[in-house]
Amino acid sequence: xxxxxxxxHPSLSVADKVILLTxxxxxxxxxxxxxxxxxxxxxxxxxxxERKQAGIRAELATEYSDNQFLLRNLDITQEESxxxxxxxxxxxxxxLDVLINSAAIDAKFDKSHAAEINPSRFEHYPAELLRxxxxxxxxxxxxxxxxxxxxxxxxxxxxIINVAxxxxxxxxxxxxxxxxxxVKQFKPVDYIASKSFIPNFTRYVATFYARDGIxxxxxxxxxxxxxxxxxxxxxxxxxxxxxxxxxxxELIGPFTFLASNASSYMTGSVLTVDGGWTAW
Numbered sequence: 145x146x147x148x149x150x151x152x153h154p155s156l157s158v159a160d161k162v163i164l165l166t167x168x169x170x171x172x173x174x175x176x177x178x179x180x181x182x183x184x185x186x187x188x189x190x191x192x193x194e195r196k197q198a199g200i201r202a203e204l205a206t207e208y209s210d211n212q213f214l215l216r217n218l219d220i221t222q223e224e225s226x227x228x229x230x231x232x233x234x235x236x237x238x239x240l241d242v243l244i245n246s247a248a249i250d251a252k253f254d255k256s257h258a259a260e261i262n263p264s265r266f267e268h269y270p271a272e273l274l275r276x277x278x279x280x281x282x283x284x285x286x287x288x289x290x291x292x293x294x295x296x297x298x299x300x301x302x303x304i305i306n307v308a309x310x311x312x313x314x315x316x317x318x319x320x321x322x323x324x325x326x327v328k329q330f331k332p333v334d335y336i337a338s339k340s341f342i343p344n345f346t347r348y349v350a351t352f353y354a355r356d357g358i359x360x361x362x363x364x365x366x367x368x369x370x371x372x373x374x375x376x377x378x379x380x381x382x383x384x385x386x387x388x389x390x391x392x393x394e395l396i397g398p399f400t401f402l403a404s405n406a407s408s409y410m411t412g413s414v415l416t417v418d419g420g421w422t423a424w
Contacts, residue, residue, distance in 0.1 A: 155406040159184030162237040163403060164229065166220055166288055167247030169196045171370055171392060172307070176244065179396040180403070181208050188233045190218035191247070220247050220284030226291040234295060242303045242403045243292040245285050248339070249277045250309075251332050266333050274334045281338035289349060293358060301357025304349060305402050308342040310366040310418045311335060317383055323375040343414045350412030359411040361402050366418035368392050385420030 163180050167173045168189035180187050181204070189200065194217055201215050214236050219225040233240050251261045262273060289304060296302030316331035323329075342362055349360040367380055369389040381387045398417045401407055416422060 153406070155408070156400065156404050157183070158242075158400055158403050160186065161241040161403065162186045162188070162233065162239055163242040163244065164188040164190060164233050164240055164292070165244045165246055166190050166218060166229075168215075169193050169200060170246065171368055172365065172395060173244075173246045174200070175392040176246070176396065176399050177213075178204075179400070181212060183400065185403075186212055186237050188214045188216060188229070188237075190216040190229045192217060192219045218247075220288045221279050223287055223291070226288045229288075230291045230295050239299050240292060240295050240302060242305065243289070244305045244307070244399070244403075245288060246307045247284065247288075248281045248307065248335075250335050261329065262332060263327075263329055264332070265328070265330060269333050273332070274337060277334035277338040281335070282341055285342070285345070289345075289360075293349070293353060296353075296358050297356060302359075303403065304358065304360040305399065306342050306346050306360070306362040308346070308362045308364045308414060309335070309339045310364055310416075310421050312339040312342050313364060313414075313416070313422050320376075320379050320383055323373075323379070325375075346414060347412045354411055359408075361407065361410055361413045361415065363395075363398055363402065364414060364416040364418055364422070365390060365395055366421050368395070383421070385423060388419065390417070390419060 158180055163185050165173050165177055165188070168177050169191040173189070173191070177187050177189050197215055197217070204213055214232065216229050216232055218229045230240060262270065264270065285306065292302065292304060311331065316336065318330055321329040321331060346360050346362040353360070367384070367389040369391055372389070377389065380389055395417060398415055402410070402415065
């Protein structure tokens with residue numbers, strides 16, 4: 145018997161799918177954008193950090209032709225900016241197959257962001273920072289999804305992937321941020337408050353548009369490794385069933401699955417990719 149050559153099932157392909165990522169210049173967004181391009185997708189990288197745009201465009205241009213990707217300035221808190229991102233996507237590629245809502249404000253504890261964290265306890269946390277996070281993580285996600293849904297309704301369907309957080313499922317273990325040096329640090333309430341709506345918002349959109357051919361699911365990542373201090377890594381390992389943080393490359397498979405037709409019978413689902421963090 146002649147052995148067949150192993151092949152990847154065609155339902156897992158994202159080739160020629162038009163995928164728009166918000167927050168595309170961030171750690172997760174850029175990793176996904178590059179992975180989708182490698183798999184033959186047509187990718188729109190949308191972000192408000194204009195400082196990074198020229199460098200990213202130059203980097204992508206060394207491997208991909210101009211007709212494979214588009215970089216757009218995007219402020220998801222502004223309705224017109226969301227509409228313009230959709231318009232430019234359709235103008236270049238003719239449609240929008242997948243929207244990935246990755247843009248968010250998040251207090252990160254890697255070395256490059258540690259100085260930006262507000263150290264206030266909950267009872268003293270500034271209301272203005274809470275409002276900023278709600279404006280981006282909650283209202284901005286709604287505005288961008290509305291703009292995408294209007295386009296997807298006109299073309300007869302589409303696929304939305306929201307990026308949630310373990311802190312939309314469970315409370316932070318504040319011991320993760322205690323390094324025994326007498327300096328108190330906390331995961332702030334603004335992220336928890338603004339991200340906690342994502343799972344139920346995902347279910348809302350999924351059921352609202354189920355008969356219109358628009359699917360909506362969410363992914364729950366947690367703890368993506370990015371030059372963290374040894375003390376943080378040690379604390380994380382103790383609290384994680386897998387005993388380590390996530391490598392950014394480990395998110396490519398789950399996002400590819402949800403972006404592909406392999407997940408065609410999934411909508412309203414929350415896919416947890418957290419190394420078991422929420423399992424105990």
